Amino acid sequence: MPHPESTYAKFMGTTALKPRLLVVDDQPINIQVMYQIFAAEYQVFIATNGNQALNFCRTTPPDLVLLDIVMPGMDGFEVCAALKADASTKNIPVIFVTAHTDAVQETRGLELGAVDFISKPVNPAVVRARVHTQITLKFQSDLMRKLVFLDGLTGVFNRRYFDQQLAIEVARSARAQSPLALIMIDVDFFKRYNDNYGHQAGDDCLCTVAQTLKASLRRPADLVARYGGEEFACILPDTAFTDAMAMAQELEQTVRKKAIAHADSGAAHVVTVSLGVAGHSGQRPIQAATLLALADAQLYQAKHAGRARACGAELT
Ligand SMILES: Nc1nc2c(ncn2[C@@H]2O[C@H](COP(=O)(O)OP(=O)(O)OP(=O)(O)O)[C@@H](O)[C@H]2O)c(=O)[nH]1
Structure with missing residues (x-):
């Protein structure tokens, strides 16, 4: 045996x-x-x-x-x-x-x-x-569950798993009154990347970004998922807003340091990401959709502030 x-x-x-x-x-x-x-x-x-x-x-x-x-x-x-x-x-x-x-x-x-x-x-x-x-x-x-929940292209978790885990972590945060953070991540000027280097190179780029994000998360409970297209999302349980901001900045730097050439990017000469961070202290119950909407709004801010950066806010 x-x-x-x-x-x-x-x-x-x-x-x-x-x-x-x-x-x-x-x-x-x-x-x-x-x-x-x-x-x-x-x-x-x-x-x-x-x-x-x-x-x-x-x-x-x-x-x-x-x-x-x-x-x-x-x-x-x-x-x-x-x-x-x-x-x-x-x-x-x-x-x-x-x-x-x-x-x-x-x-x-x-x-x-x-x-x-x-x-x-x-x-x-x-x-x-x-x-x-x-x-x-x-x-x-x-x-088996893991395979069902993996994204075929990048190998990180897929949207279905992300939605399920976010619901679990939101409930856990409410029960334990523990903090919870969410980071939405979007590759900058990715349409131009595809147009310039081709769709296959675009796929390879997404794989590298996904694996870079995954390797940067240190705690076993942290997870990264492909949220859709060229967008990723991280759930950071038991993580205070300030720590999540530091993690988002680190993710931005780590992807940038991969130095994937992107000649046509308006943000840098390499592939960069914009990040939106939503923090929650856990002191009162919230909906997963509220946290998602805040992270999305912060991602939008990061894009409009020039991309290749993290913006964040904490739910009060
Ligand atoms: N190669 C490849 N491209 C993808 C995939 N999923 C989405 N895309 C492309 O990602 C691009 C996203 O473009 P937009 O939403 O305009 O965003 P963007 O060009 O990254 O610009 P900003 O987000 O504003 O910085 C589209 O051209 C999609 O076709 C994929 O699986 N593989």
């Missing part, structure tokens, strides 16, 4: 990070048993009640949750239902681990969206094999 780390690396195209497992149980002895079974191959995280588990999943989603049913306060069924009801956590597989299995409980758990049921006391080899199977399936479906 292939090692979960190599499975992860293969499916996600990343360096060999260990898959992330969340164990939710209120009994220290059970936590200890699970830790011993999985610590060598997985990053094991612990939650001792339902609320902790939900917070963990919403802020730093694991690859799989091993969930006890009987816990004080919120029980495992309620936790599973809450995970499946939230767009940001619904794809995390849940395996119930419980001492009291019967057909009624098992059916209820599976109907709530759990992928498997394991009885306590657990057999280490069985639980390891079942978790490994589910992790493999999770990575395969992550990959």
